[in-house]
Each structure stands twice: as C-alpha cells, then as structure tokens.
Amino acid sequence: MATALAGIPRAETKLSAKDFKTDLKPIWCPGCGDFGVLAALTKALSEVQVAPENVAVMTGIGCAGRLPGYVNGYGFNALHGRVLPLATGLKLTRPDLLVFAAGGDGDGLAIGAGHFPHAARRNPDITYLMFDNQVYGLTKGQFSPTTPMGDVTTTTRFGSIESPVNPATLAMAYGASFVARAFSGNVNHHAEMILEAFRHPGFAFIQSIPPCVTFRGNEQFKTIRERARWLNTDGNDHDPSDWGAAWEIANQTDIYDMSFGIIWRQARPTYEERLGFLREKAGKRGPAELDSVLDQFRP
Numbered sequence: 001m002a003t004a005l006a007g008i009p010r011a012e013t014k015l016s017a018k019d020f021k022t023d024l025k026p027i028w029c030p031g032c033g034d035f036g037v038l039a040a041l042t043k044a045l046s047e048v049q050v051a052p053e054n055v056a057v058m059t060g061i062g063c064a065g066r067l068p069g070y071v072n073g074y075g076f077n078a079l080h081g082r083v084l085p086l087a088t089g090l091k092l093t094r095p096d097l098l099v100f101a102a103g104g105d106g107d108g109l110a111i112g113a114g115h116f117p118h119a120a121r122r123n124p125d126i127t128y129l130m131f132d133n134q135v136y137g138l139t140k141g142q143f144s145p146t147t148p149m150g151d152v153t154t155t156t157r158f159g160s161i162e163s164p165v166n167p168a169t170l171a172m173a174y175g176a177s178f179v180a181r182a183f184s185g186n187v188n189h190h191a192e193m194i195l196e197a198f199r200h201p202g203f204a205f206i207q208s209i210p211p212c213v214t215f216r217g218n219e220q221f222k223t224i225r226e227r228a229r230w231l232n233t234d235g236n237d238h239d240p241s242d243w244g245a246a247w248e249i250a251n252q253t254d255i256y257d258m259s260f261g262i263i264w265r266q267a268r269p270t271y272e273e274r275l276g277f278l279r280e281k282a283g284k285r286g287p288a289e290l291d292s293v294l295d296q297f298r299p
Contacts (some may be wrong), residue, residue, distance in 0.1 A: 004125050004201040004270075008098050011051040017042040020052065020072045027066065031218065033133065033210025034063055036184030038070055041100070043187065044194035045071075048098070056097045058087045060107035062138045063212075064131040067102055081112025084119040087126050088271070095272060098198060099126040106136050109145040109165050120174035120203050124271040127197040127204045130167055133212040134255070141215035148253070153215065167207045168250035172243075172264055177202040179250065179264040183228060184210035185221045189260065196262060202270045209255055223256050231261025240265040 020042040028034045045055060055073030059065045060083045068075025074097070078086045087101035108116060108130050119128065134151075136142040141154040145165040152159055171179045178200040182190040190208065197204035211220035231238040231249070238261065240246060246264035 004199060005048055005050070005098070008050050008096055009054050010049045015046055015049060015052075017046040020045045020055075022070055022072050024069045026070055028063060029137075029212075029214045031213040032063070032137075033184040033212065033221070034067075034131065036187050036190060037129070037131065037208055037210050038067065039187045040182070040184070040190035040194055041067075041071065043191035044198060045073075047191070047195050048198055050098045054097050056087075056090060056094075056099050058083050058090065058099065058101050060103035060112060062104040062107050062131075062136070063133075064102050064104045064107065065138075081107050081110070082115065083107070084112065084115040084128065087128070088119055088122065088124045091124050091126050092272065092275070095125075100129070101126055102129045102131065104137070104144075105130060105132040105134065105146040105165075105167065106144045109167065109170075113145075116170065117174040120171055120176040120205070122271040123175070123177055123202040123268060125201055125203075127194065127206070129194070129197075129206040129208050131210055132167055132207050133210055133216060134164075135212050135215045137212045137215060164253060166251065166253050167205075168252075168263060169247070171205040171207075172247060172250055176205045176264070177266045177268055178204035178262070179207075179246070180205070180262045181207045181258065181260050182209070183224055183258075183260050184208060185225055186228075186260070189230065193260075193262070200265065202268065209258070220255070224258075227256050227258075229259040231259050231263070233261075238263075 052072045057068045057071045058076045059067050060078050061080045065077050083101045083103050087099050091099045132146055134146045136144050143153040143156045143160045147160050148164055150159040180193045182193040240262045249259050249263050252258045
C-alpha cells in the first residue's frame, strides 16, 4: 500500500524527538496521561523525519487543546469541536503538510460530533487522535459522552444514567479507513500507532486512552497496564482487514478490558485523489461545452 508521506518534504538533517518539542513547558496536571501522548507524537515525528515546517498540529479546546503549543511545527486551536473541517481544509490547500488533528472525547463526540462522520466518510489524508479520558478534565470533571454508566462525576453525583458512546465503533461505522487504539502509559506502542496512522493514505483515527489523574484517579494507569491486550503480540493475532474481527474488538468499551493496536485498516481512494479526478474531468471540457452550461444561467 502506498504511503501517505510520499509528497511531504523531509528534514535536511536528522532530528530527534526533542527537536519536535518547543521550549514551552506543559501545564497539564502532574501525572496526566496527556504527557504520554505528547511523548508518543514527538517520537513518531522523529521516525518519519518530516521537517517541522511541514507539520501542522490542530486541536479543539480543552486539555488536548494545549498540544499545539508543545510541538515544533505549525499549530492552531480551532473552536470547540471544529478541528476536523479545518484540518480537512488545510490538507486540501497544503498537501505538502502532515496534518495531525486532535481533541478530547467531549470535543469530538459532543459539540463536534456532527463533523466526525463526514470526515471519516470523505477519507481526507489526515490523522485524528481522540484523547478519550471519559471526562471533561479542563472544565472541572463533568461527565462526558464516553463516561461509563454509573460513574460518579462532578455532574453525576448519583452515577451517570446515560449509555456511553464508543469512539472506535463509531469511526468504523462512519467509514474511517484506519482505526486504532492506544494507551498513553505505553509510549513506544502509542508512537507506533501514530506512525502507522501517518503512513496510512486517508482518514486515520486513533482512540487514545490517557488517564485523567485528577478526576479519574491514578489507579487507572496500573490497572490498564495489567489487563491490556496488545494486538499481534504474544500470540494475540489479528487481521485488521477482517471487518468482523475488527468490529468485535472495536466493541470493547471497558478500558480495563481492552485490546490496543490497529483494529481496522482499509485501502481506498483519499478525498484528495477524488478531487483530483474531478479537476481532470472538468478540465477536459471545451469552451463550447462550458458555454452551453453557462447559457442555462444567463437571462
């Protein structure tokens, strides 16, 4: 399968993960799982060796929204929930950029939920990582679309009565051509998932699990590590082109009973390739044919 990185300029000198970090000190809560996502992202960028001026990190708001300030490259904070249309537009106008979009589970599945299906079905060549910590961390611990039923939060004192949304099954149902799951407590594996997403031509979705130590507790890191299953390691084989098997894995909703790795991968034309076909087809029209079209709108 062709790599999505073919048309993006590489750095002239070898860069390390440190070269992709800015001097701005992260202000996430001590022990926050988001630190692991940042480390994984800069590690993946050092692996592909794309020049920082050809990297664009775009986010919504919330804890994940701080990410652009910590990565050496272009950065942009979109309005709450609006990162996907902006990331899609940027990739269409600047195909030479590696476009990385990110946001929280509230950003992507509440106010931004309407953009998720359309980005997935269009298949633009971007990576979208969802920080799924199952809570609104920045705004004081309210329950989010992925909060498990029965969980007590600052806004569900007697336990949430709503069924949680499943990001991975939504991504598959919407038509994403790449779906993966990663845990920020395993930086090397998480970086591998981001790297595979970069290489995939089309819309690559990663459900990242970065525990919120402030509102979800420190014990999540230890428990997830102990119970996690890693796809295609230790005999846990999985074919990401098998829809049925992928759907079964994507349906795992308990973060303490999850498989991490590439869940689903499908090769199909990207949005940019389809637009190129339209441009070519429109360009073949002669002046007489174009005049006949315009005549329909003349008084």
